[in-house]
Amino acid sequence: MYLQTWMGTSTTLDPETPLYHMYRDLAMNEEDREILPRQNIRYDITVIPPAVLAGEYVKTKGHYHPENPAGIGYPELYQVLAGEVHFLLQRKNLSDVVAVAASAGEFVLIPPGYGHVSINSGKELLVMANLVSTQFESEYALYEEMRSGAFYAMEDNRNGWVRNPW
Incomplete structure (x- = not known):
């Protein structure tokens, strides 16, 4: 069991409780449903509630993208549809690590060669849409x-970003 802060209140959270939801391969209408696969593009929505676990803001698991046939990731x-997010971008060898903040209406491009974690850094529900190739698995x-x-993105202002000791 974990102690979770949810919008200022503490609750006990079962370890099996999902911290976020991903809805994959969506389409706005039937025309999009036909066009997207022909272009090898997938449209997804991710929803992350405003929560803190053990002092850390709730986030996605994080992933990298492999290289495409041209040798580029x-x-x-x-696109942030609602809420506020911090994307933590990093190269596999950790030679470059960047935090990018975005809020509703803004777009963020995850460049080739970077892995990323999405962190709900706000006090409201985070809803993001993304477009990605269907030609690989994360x-x-x-x-x-x-x-x-x-x-780690910590709620405590004194600590803020804390280096992963890994």
Whole structure:
């Protein structure tokens, strides 16, 4: 069991409770449902509630994209539909780690060669849409091995970003 802060109140959270929801391969209408697959593009929605677990803001698991046939990693485009997010972008060797803040209406491009974690850094529900190629599967192993990204986004202002000791 974990102690979770949810909008200022503490509750006990069962470890089986999902921390976020992903809705994959969506379409606005039937025309989009036909066009997107022909272009090898998938449209997804991710919803992350405003919560803090053990002092850390709730986030996605994190993943990398493999290289495409041209030898360049696949990019991913996000749009924040509601709420506030911090994307923690990092290269596999951690030679570059960048935090990008975005709020409703803004777009963030995850460049080739970067893995990413999405963190609900606000006090409201975070809803994001993304476009990504259907030609690969995300790589989660390095994030699992590191037990997350290079840094943890902490609620405590004194600590803020805390380096992952991995």
